Amino acid sequence: QSALTQPASVSGSPGQWITISCTGTNSDVGGYKYVSWYQQHPGKAPKLVIYEVSNRPSGVSHRFSGSKSGNTASLTISGLQAEDEADYYCSSFTSIKNWVFGGGTRLTVL
Amino acid sequence: EVQLVESGGGLVQPGGSLRLSCAASGFTFSNYWMTWVRQAPGKGLEWVANIIQDGGEKHYVDSMKGRFTISRDNAKNSLFLQMNSLRVEDTAVYYCARGWAVDSWGQGTPVTVAS
Numbered sequence: 065q066s067a068l069t070q071p072a073s074v075s076g077s078p079g080q081w082i083t084i085s086c087t088g089t090n091s092d093v094g095g096y097k098y099v100s101w102y103q104q105h106p107g108k109a110p111k112l113v114i115y116e117v118s119n120r121p122s123g124v125s126h127r128f129s130g131s132k133s134g135n136t137a138s139l140t141i142s143g144l145q146a147e148d149e150a151d152y153y154c155s156s157f158t159s160i161k162n163w164v165f166g167g168g169t170r171l172t173v174l
Numbered sequence: 175e176v177q178l179v180e181s182g183g184g185l186v187q188p189g190g191s192l193r194l195s196c197a198a199s200g201f202t203f204s205n206y207w208m209t210w211v212r213q214a215p216g217k218g219l220e221w222v223a224n225i226i227q228d229g230g231e232k233h234y235v236d237s238m239k240g241r242f243t244i245s246r247d248n249a250k251n252s253l254f255l256q257m258n259s260l261r262v263e264d265t266a267v268y269y270c271a272r273g274w275a276v277d278s279w280g281q282g283t284p285v286t287v288a289s
Contacts, residue, residue: 109279159231168218
C-alpha cells in the first residue's frame with residue numbers, strides 16, 4: 065500500500081487560511097468516508113483534528129475543517145494562529161482493510 | 175481521560191526480538207479496536223497493525239506480516255506487539271493508539287535496532 069500524497073510544506077500568515085491536500089486512489093481515499101487528519105507538534109504524540117472526512121472531535125477548534133472530492137481529501141485551517149504550526153498527516157482506510165498515512169505536511173505560520 | 179502508556183522499547187541487535195506493551199485506562203478497553211503506529215526518526219507516521227475488540231481479527235501492513243504479532247489482554251486492559259527478526263529499518267517510536275479509526279495516542283516507546 066503506497067502512502068497517500070501530501071505536499072511537503074505549506075505556509076501562511078496569522079489570520080489567513082491554508083489548505084492541505086491528501087491524494088490517494090479509489091482503493092483508499094476515494095472509496096471510503098474514513099479519512100482522518102492528525103496534528104503533531106515536535107516531540108509530541110499526534111492529535112486527531114478531523115475524522116470521517118469532515119467531523120471535528122470535541123475540543124478541536126472550529127477553525128479546522130475537512131472535505132473530500134474524488135480521490136483527494138483536504139484539511140483547511142482558517143484564521144491561522146502561531147499554535148497551528150505543526151506537522152499534519154492524513155490517514156485513510158483501504159480496500160485491504162489496512163490504514164495508510166500520508167507523508168505529512170509541515171505547516172509554517174509566517 | 176484516556177491514557178495509553180507504552181513500555182518495552184529499547185536497543186536490540188538486528189535479528190533480535192522485543193515485546194511492546196501498552197497499558198490502557200480511562201475508557202472501556204474491551205469496547206475498542208486497538209492499533210499500533212510507528213514513526214522512524216525524522217520521518218512520517220506508518221500504520222503497523224490493529225486488532226478487534228475480542229482479538230479475533232487482526233490486520234498488518236504487508237512489510238511486517240510474519241514478523242510482528244499484535245495481541246491484547248482485555249482482563250488487564252493491555253495491548254501488545256511482539257516484534258521478531260528485527261531490522262535496522264524497524265528503528266522508530268512505536269505508538270499505541272485507540273480505535274479502528276485512531277482517535278487517541280500514547281506518548282510512544284522508542285525502539286532502536288542496531289549492532
